[in-house]
Amino acid sequence: MWKIRTVTNNSSNPLWLAYYVGPNTRTDSLDLCAAPDGVDIGSHDGAIYLRSTKASSEGESQSVDITGALGATVWGHSDPGILDVTVAEDDSVTLTDNDGAVIASGTFRMPTEPGYASKDALVNCDGDDGLCPRLAMPGHALCGEHLGWERCPECTARRIEPGRARCEQCEAVAAAAAAIEALAARLDA
Secondary structure, eight states, X not given: OEEEEEEEEOSSSOOEEEEOOOTTOOOOGGGTTOSTTOEEEEETTEEEEEEESSOOOXXXXXXXXXXXXXXXXXXXXXXXXXXXXXXXXXXXXXXXXXXXXXXXXXXXXXXXXXXXXXXXXXXXXXXXXXXXSSBOOTTSSSOXXXXXXXXXXXXXXXXXOTTOSSOHHXXXXXXXXXXXXXXXXXXXX
8 A cells, every 4th residue: 555645735836636436435535545546646737647556465565657747667665655745836746755765756747748658558677687666668678777778968867769869858859949940030031
């Protein structure tokens, strides 16, 4: 079982939580995430999806897939796992565990942006005898680190495939900037 202990929203934008409550089930405020269906945390710029990988018994280790607006990661924890959610004034979000260690952080982004993959397309990394806490790169059995891929020199957050100058998201940002410049040039002409 894992639980959200606190949600702190320091931004000027609203934040919402949605969670599944099964039929004939009672859900207390701290047990919102006990079901494998998990919880969705969203803002006007995107959403984070947290899903248990399996049901667990008390005291058993388990993991939670975190996908969506912050990219993709796996949070492994001992039962019960405690999660705190904090949104800063600049709308950046940080997920921390019971000890204050950062599980995931970043800025909400819409799921149509590059770098987003649906949960169905994500699998756990096979590295470290299957104990790697990261998700495999799409189309691969290993995460970018176990594949030996370099970090993107622009954002330094994501790994890039060999032969690429930067990650897909940074390439998309550069292409969008070039398109805006071209449009501005046409409008000024």
